[in-house]
Amino acid sequence: MTQMLSTRPTMVMRARYMIPASFVEAVIISIAALIVSLILFGLFVLCSGVNPFEVYYLLLRGAFGTEYSWRSTMIHAAPLMLTALCVVMPARVGMMIIGGEGCVLLGGLMAAFTAHLITAHLMPSAPPLVVQAGMIIVGMSAGGLWIAFAGALRQFRGVNETISSLLLNYIALAILNHCVEGPMRDPTSLDHPSSFPIGAANMLGNIPGTEIHVGLIFGIIACVFCWILMDHTTHGFATSIVGGNVRAARIAGLSITKFSLIACFIGGACAALTGVVEVAAVHGHANDALAAGYGYAGILVAFVARQNALAVIPVAILLGGVAASGDLLQAQLGLSAASVQVFQGILFLVILGLDTWSGRLKDIQHTWFARPLVRLMGAMTKRKTTAGVANAAA
16 A cells, blocks of 8 residues: 555556546547537527527637727636536535535625624724735635535535535525625615725735736646646646546545535636636625526536546636637627527537536547647647656656
8 A cells, every 4th residue: 555655646647647447438538519509500590580500600700809809708618617626626525516606605794794894893003915815715615514514415425515505505595695695795886786895905906017907827727727736736647547446536535525626626716716706806895786697507507528637728718719709790780699598508418418428438539630630739749758768767
């Protein structure tokens, strides 16, 4: 057992430079899902009397055509990166958590509560950095514990984590409504009940030189961190064992409960950071505007990214661009701005349908259309593979 644990980092190093058929499958299935979804969405708008090719053009233009489009796309992509991790991380231990929406609500609510507690009671003259750090720490902790609770129900009571995490979303929404309409309500918010404002000085602000809030940086950092943790560390290797084969994990002496709750906590904390950013960088207070569906959209991002934390970044940007182009479709073609949600729904169904082919295309990397991808990845990792083999031999 000691020898097995001591060689585990080497096993991770060797595995990360391989290009298995499953990786090529994942890329091809995701691309195929996007193409099929675009075709079906084109048929949908065609039934409305709209030229589908014009819709495709406006989708591309609205997402990436201008500087304003890029800015809007990045703003929409930031929360999707964080909420997708709420699905990705528990999925690594074989758990399907869809409670990201509740984490967003609780994260935003606790951020507003923390800011008011510090500035009005604990430290009225506290510097903005202290207030901001407090909002982030408390908000992320609340979201992490929220999803960890769903994981604990699975581990200790056998409750299905998908159902429990979904129901926790509605409980979180009820808690938010109760607080902003009751004990935390700002007396000046007459028509739209909201919490006490956090104060202009305590806002997170934008990325220097841009009009994009810092949530984008948080999202990218979180995705990279989770990718390194899961794919490049001993902890991630052990987590993969727990998620891949529970019996083997027990034989190896790994704690199923420990790794499951850690994955749930990290995922919930990332999703809650979305709510913190929405309060501290966008709204300035907590209200029902936090229930914007970011948690549910993150599920789609995670599925298209094939539960890969690093792949979440480009997928979130792509789907963020689709969401950003909704207003342009409405202005130019008269389609409802919600029509992009139809595309997202179609994409989700298609990715679920094509997912049934996963594992059946064992020789897909030898096909003519997959060879360029395999050769490209092989060329990029050839030097690193040599280093991995040398370390393994050592």
